[in-house]
Amino acid sequence: MGNNQGITILKIGGSVITDKSADNGAARQEEIRRIAEEIAGFKSRLVIVHGAGSFGHPQAKRYGLTDQFDPLGSIITHRSVKELNDIIVDELNEAGVSAIGLHPMNCTISDDGRISEMSLNIITSMLDTGFVPVLHGDVVMDKKLGTSVLSGDQIVPYLASKLNAERVGIGSAENGVLDGDGKTIANINPGNFDNIKGFIGGSANTDVTGGMLGKVLELLDLSEVSNTTSYIFNAGNAGNISGFLNGESIGTAISKTEP
């Protein structure tokens, strides 16, 4: 036990599994079921992280959680994203995946918005025993701020580097990182990022954690600290999640150097 070889980390974006334009939690049950079935075919060690979509961003925005400590807002936001986690974990189990929900609020402390500690031993024990931990964007306790909003996009590179993951992918509702003509950029690395960053923005919907630019910055950082290549791809297209899990390079690759 304790062998971390071959871990895959997959994020499923809130823009795919929820109607992100809604003011309050609206799950896309059919999409969640399809995704659960694609994941069921994968038999290696897997950590799933999902976004909050309309089960977290509108609530966090309503209570101003990125600017202030608000106990009631923290509770409401946490409960809402937990509800989405239950829906996803139920569908995964229905599809035959031994999924267990793991709420960052209960296993993470941040410091000024960045993860300071996470109970990695719980995650590695689950992986060692064949469970699939399912984490999510959440409100977490924060040493400086009281609570802070923790993006799934920050959890992914944190776990990738701590668990020495082999494959890292973030599925969202666009074909990858798009350029000014709407074409998918094949590769982003620290060398070409300055020429590309003008094309990358936040989110078309409510997103309190930086939208597409937030993802790219997190994954560029990961490429530099651990030399990991990761992928941003469209999880809304049937077959992409199973393709990624089976080793395909899809969407935009984020890497330390040009491929």
Ligand SMILES: Nc1ncnc2c1ncn2[C@@H]1O[C@H](COP(=O)(O)OP(=O)(O)OP(=O)(O)O)[C@@H](O)[C@H]1O
């Ligand atoms: N250059 C770009 N290429 C692709 N998408 C972009 C770009 N610039 C901005 N975006 C926006 O990024 C958004 C996707 O990020 P967002 O954080 O909303 O999705 P998500 O991660 O699936 O959701 P969640 O944060 O709830 O998990 C889309 O709304 C898209 O319009």
Ligand SMILES: [Mg+2]
């Ligand atoms: Mg987001």
